[in-house]
Amino acid sequence: VCHGVWVGDDLWDAYDQMGLSFQQHAADSAYNAHYDRPAVLAALGPVSGRQVLDAACGPGLYLRELLDRGAEVTAFDASPVMVSLARARTAGRVQVDRAALGEPLSYPDGAFDLVVCALAIHYASDRTAAFAEFCRVLRPGGAAVVSTQHPVMDWLRKGGSYFQTALETDIWHTPSGDQPVRFWREPLSALCAAATDTGFLIEKLIEPVPAETMRERYPGDYEKLSKEPGFLILRLLKPAGPNPSPAN
Amino acid sequence: MTQNIYDNESFFAAYSGLPRSVEGLDGAPEWPTLRAMLPEVSGRRAVDLGCGFGWFCRWARQNGAASVLGLDVSEKMLDRAQAETDDPAIAYQRADLERLDLPGASFDLAYSSLALHYLENLRGTLQVVYRALAPGGRLVFSAEHPMTTAPNAPGWMTAADGHQTWPVDNYLSEGPRSTDWLAKGVIKQHRTIASYLNLLIGLGFAISRVEEWGPSSEQVAAHPEWANDAECPAFLLVAARKS
Numbered sequence: 169v170c171h172g173v174w175v176g177d178d179l180w181d182a183y184d185q186m187g188l189s190f191q192q193h194a195a196d197s198a199y200n201a202h203y204d205r206p207a208v209l210a211a212l213g214p215v216s217g218r219q220v221l222d223a224a225c226g227p228g229l230y231l232r233e234l235l236d237r238g239a240e241v242t243a244f245d246a247s248p249v250m251v252s253l254a255r256a257r258t259a260g261r262v263q264v265d266r267a268a269l270g271e272p273l274s275y276p277d278g279a280f281d282l283v284v285c286a287l288a289i290h291y292a293s294d295r296t297a298a299f300a301e302f303c304r305v306l307r308p309g310g311a312a313v314v315s316t317q318h319p320v321m322d323w324l325r326k327g328g329s330y331f332q333t334a335l336e337t338d339i340w341h342t343p344s345g346d347q348p349v350r351f352w353r354e355p356l357s358a359l360c361a362a363a364t365d366t367g368f369l370i371e372k373l374i375e376p377v378p379a380e381t382m383r384e385r386y387p388g389d390y391e392k393l394s395k396e397p398g399f400l401i402l403r404l405l406k407p408a409g410p411n412p413s414p415a416n
Numbered sequence: 417m418t419q420n421i422y423d424n425e426s427f428f429a430a431y432s433g434l435p436r437s438v439e440g441l442d443g444a445p446e447w448p449t450l451r452a453m454l455p456e457v458s459g460r461r462a463v464d465l466g467c468g469f470g471w472f473c474r475w476a477r478q479n480g481a482a483s484v485l486g487l488d489v490s491e492k493m494l495d496r497a498q499a500e501t502d503d504p505a506i507a508y509q510r511a512d513l514e515r516l517d518l519p520g521a522s523f524d525l526a527y528s529s530l531a532l533h534y535l536e537n538l539r540g541t542l543q544v545v546y547r548a549l550a551p552g553g554r555l556v557f558s559a560e561h562p563m564t565t566a567p568n569a570p571g572w573m574t575a576a577d578g579h580q581t582w583p584v585d586n587y588l589s590e591g592p593r594s595t596d597w598l599a600k601g602v603i604k605q606h607r608t609i610a611s612y613l614n615l616l617i618g619l620g621f622a623i624s625r626v627e628e629w630g631p632s633s634e635q636v637a638a639h640p641e642w643a644n645d646a647e648c649p650a651f652l653l654v655a656a657r658k659s
Contacts, residue, residue, distance in 0.1 A: 320587065327575065327581060327647075329630070329646055330648050330649055331649070356626065357626050364625070370613065370623045372617065373613045375588065375610040394588065395589065
């Protein structure tokens, strides 16, 4: 998947750099608060009483939503600054570990009913390994909900070939200055293969539309995201029975 | 009724001149990718939805398929398919895929090449296909990629920063698109990637493989006119299994 290119922890460094300013941004931004979170929470469905793992939890914005909905939540993030923010935000009610997507996780097999991984899989250099760990820590019949940047949007923004798997850089304009954020770009077929090769079944593929709350708050984003895909959500099922044979 | 553009004289003449019409499957650059998504066809009962000149029907039989039913809405296509086939295990039938009627659990493989994007009521067709497949049966199809069908006014253009791009605005707005491909006003139905996959999953199919086809660098070297197609996927290829 990573085509021999090794990229270390530094993709997550951007989040250490942004720290609290990212939390403040994501709490009410068009793309996080009015597009990603409502669609991902809807895709998760009822979480009350469920064991939920938030993989790459960032500053913990999802953790509060999940706690409010009655879930039993565990979380991890690769950025120590994000881990601190997430712990502070949940006041000790959630175990927040330091771990990176794609590395082996410390949780036992089958420990969770649901895994949520919001807008982070594109920072994992080995996405197949990340999906494999999601599959391992889920119980049979459990599901993972993974949101990411839509490959069509990445292609529209970056040009070149839609088919390439490549490390790209965005510049985020933050209150503390311009922050380079690096991410992996790959076609939809590669993302689906990374998920299904690890034993997941695609239960649903969602190309979300913006929440109605975006219409007045961010009219320009609302209009654009009502026509073009911005993010993509996969809901993946860990089959309850023995794994079906791989692709044909 | 599905638009029967293939029986239009000038469209048919132009289509008959395409490499895929002259050379068959080997003239279709996406065929190696699609072939790799097929199950072993030997001993299987296959149905080809939109069989055209019957190239796949004959290929399946050459590779040991027990029987093949080729369906197409175009009489002209079927006439040539019939003329080029001498095999009692291949049957051709004229059928509007939107009014499909197939016996239940009677096929092991449903195949369709670049036909489903003409259908308005794709759900109805796929529902019949699902019922017609035996348990464990496979559906393997190609369709025009939703990025290709998205624009109301298709055509490459230059983005603000100078790179070549294809307008994907209106991607989320599904429905008919009129294109001038081999003839004026050919109607294709645009639907999103999510719609294609969720339609299948909702009917009970499990998705085995999703591929997006664009020409390889070797194919672009041989056909420089395909250079843009190497940037933006032309076809969506899906393999699914009846669970």
